[in-house]
Amino acid sequence: MRSLSLVGGCSASGERLVSAARDGDFQEAKALLEYNPRLAKYTTFAGRNSPLHHSAAQGHHEIVSLLIESGVDINLKNYRGQTALMQACQYGHWEVVLTLVLFKANIHKTDCLNGGTALHLAALNGHSRCIRILLADYIPSVPTFYKLVKKRSKLQEFVSEANERTSLYEIINRPADGGVTALHMAALNGHVDSLCLLLDLGASVNVVTLEDGTTIDLIGAGSTPLHYAAYGGNPHCCQILIAWGASLTAENEKGWSPLEVARLWHREWLEEALSEHQQDRITILPSPYLSLPLMSVVKIARECGWTSESASNATDPCAVCLENKCTVAASGCLHELCTRCALYLCSTSNTSTSPHAPPGSIPCPLCRHAIISFKKLTTTKPLIQLPLKQTTSLSCCSCSSIPKNNTPEIIPLSKQKPNSHSMRSHKFPVLKVENNLCVRGTDTIASIVRRSHINRYSRSSLRWSGSHVKGRRYWLCSSNQSVETPGDDY
Template identity: 30%
Template structure:
């Protein structure tokens, strides 16, 4: 693939052409006539029939070859496996079939020293990326290598999958990798020498969406590359004005998703989605002020001030958040049962950037009873007809007063509400303490 097929016999040429086109009947007929063809490969690239079928998404041919006990980890000229080629071309059905057949996800090619995870991230195939990461959690990789080590595996030039996704402007892949433990501040440097971080690479590519994701997961705007440059300098030099504005060290830092906290990593999907939406909304409000005067106009927040809650008649005033008195309670602390809105939960957890030197960040405490927050749940509301629904499916209540997210701090309005909440809990502990948390090209068969 990438080269014209060169076969020693007409049968070989006919086989590889039939495999590329997915002509299953011809492939079966050729194997019946000459069973040894299953072990043949192209002359120059040494592509096997399985390589060609996987790269072209011919799942029926892949399934037939796997059923005939063909080695799923065959190497081509560059020690690329069929799984690598399937991930490179985004052939999700072939990726799933090969992994199911026992393909080793921790094989490195000799072209760039990359794994199938690198290929999926580089070419932006998020579905393949998720499948490979899921397989890594349940395979021998998790027990032998360690899942976190696999997610942050480096290629021959020191680049992790996150570096490649940021460099190629793949924000969805960046988000998936960060959500699965990719290190936002990891450098491409090796043997103690500095290199570029994912933020440097995203700044060079001018990917505003990738920069947003990396900053929200704690990427350091002041970290320097091997030339002593911070990401802002790179974005400015390449004339990416909006990116440079967000990366400018003098601009307000974004709220940071508290990934090191155990209770956050174990959130159920509904609660996590609510908090992520609140984080995005708060950061977009911050962006509006930062990007004023640039050519880029940021999109409106997810929840507009002009939107009214469709179910506001279903919710009584007692369910309004008692910290900010502004939005409906959507999150409940599992053990004590106290309720807050997603924005106020973020104010407790995300108002301070996590310190990389802190190995065990202090868990936040409930502002009502000061018990440690271990788990959060989405509140289930009961309608008048007796049925229940998730508060997360409803829009947030329109503000009783205009929202005023801070322009120059790391927090927003809800945090100021938390600091003034001490009067409400004077009967208990007497004060609130928000804890510190501190160019590769696809191989195409002619």
């Protein structure tokens, strides 16, 4: 569509962009942003979800890329204090997470309700791929990584150069309100894959929750992930935590051990799993989601972009997609792939290599050789910064003026829409956007949550405004689980 009716001002055009982002209408979104790139910053009434949040929540990674190219703030928060990265992790849209991570979205942002990060939301819902992609800048592509983490040595050395000099150990064990960590989340909701991945990355099995009055914690302060696993009722999670050294006799501030928690909530099937003689029966295998080559290919993608250069005229196209020119080579076997296929391979592979291969390596799709890292080919050139050109934007309302500064050039996109299993090929321009956009609402508003009935809980155990109770009670559990009280029959 080339003819747009902008009658109604920025509100009408912004709502059209919001609808296009929510529905995945790429052509509509592209046409709107071509006429007015400033619409990318549009937020709905009272600062609710922006087009970026809508597209991230629905998994439309192409529109997410388009909005970022148009100058939207990648770390913009909605009225709940959630970024687009948080929403993508909450719903498990790993392609959106990968897109945002490649554009260096801040993974340390916390929401306004529970102090949780994108990592907490990914662990809460068991999205192991999202967890791994979030930590792409912290897990080096070296064969000895798993051994170092297994020994709990040199964990402080795994520090990202781009994200506030925070170590991997600090990120994995960062508590949300009430001292709840990502490991607590995964254990409570029975997400075995996410639990194993977090433990392999250095999550502490004996970290305890706190009584700070900000989270409704029915289990009690001072609870370990094993207490949460006992409440969740998954015996496999309990066995894994015990094998990693979780204490069977640790008591929380209510005086409950993990076994007593299981009995209080009628988890009789955990009696054997929580017995002391189970610890020697379990063999721990490395998580298949470690994916050591991810950091290396992410660095190449940031430096050289997802290649959009067609291999139609090349003599040696990518052997996986048969479309793009080869840009990277796998370590060891030296098979060449395009950057897009290498990213997809690292993000989706959950197959363990041979027992003799280093844990975290992924099998080559051509010869099954273990890949530890990818290297850039000598013919792969870094991105050249595109010159900024003067563009004209339609003034949507009288309260905003057309900026005189240059706006970034929007790179033409491929006419053929890729399938859901591939990333869109494009380059990464350096963006510099002015903040003179007409926004009729504030970015955030106070959360309004209906007061729930809490008569059965003691006032000392809540110590928080009743308007926050409903939202915080369901923070710890996935949406498909209910919150119970000790002794309830079900």
